[in-house]
Amino acid sequence: MLLELLDHPQDIRRITIMGRVCSIQREDGSIECSIPLDKKNAEDEEQEIEMLLESYLQRCDSCHGQAEKLLDSAREMEDSIALNLSSRRLEVNRLELLLQVATFCSALGALVAGIFGMNLKSYLEEHVLAFWFTAAGIIFGGIGLFISMLTYLKMRRIL
Structure with a gap:
């Protein structure tokens, strides 16, 4: 709006009011203004208004530039936070996978213990060393299964 106003000097002339004689027509309510005979005052006022408008335009451009910088900074901060959260999520997923592998290995051990704990005769109950070997x-x-699965996951670059 300021640029359009500065591009058209006749609009600036309409803004100036100093030294004008204006009268309101009673019939239709229109305003008629006449430029005074002292054109120097009117031209000085026009130049002053033009300089004020240019000053406002410079301030608007400065504010717009600062707002753009702040917006870019906010976007960069948002991207940085998203990257940091993604990194944390990946660490949690790796820990979760490691715990799942450990749970699987201990569940297999529980399966073997459950099989030997059944009330069936396998003749291993009579030997004391059989318990310790089992x-x-x-x-x-x-432990061996856990290490082999961990090695496999690292070799496939999953963990």
């Missing part, structure tokens, strides 16, 4: 086999088998 317990050690379950523990070392679970």
Whole structure:
């Protein structure tokens, strides 16, 4: 709006009121203004208004530039926060996968213990060392399975 006003000097002339003689017509309510004989005052006023409008335009441009910078800064901050949250989410997913692998390995050990804990005769109950070998086999088998699955996941770059 300010640019349009500055591009048309006749609009600036209409704005100036100093030294004008204006009268309102009673019939139709229109306003008629006449330019005074002292054109120097009118031209000075026009120049002053034009300078004020240019000053306002510069301030508007400055405010617009600052608003654009703040908006860009806010967008960059939003992108940075989204990236940080994505990184955290990936860490949580990796930990969740690691816990799921550990749970799977311990569940297999529980399966073996459940099979041997059934009330069936396998003749291993009579030997004391059979319990210790079975317990050690379950523990070392679970650890070995966990390590092999962890190695596989790291080799496939999943974890």
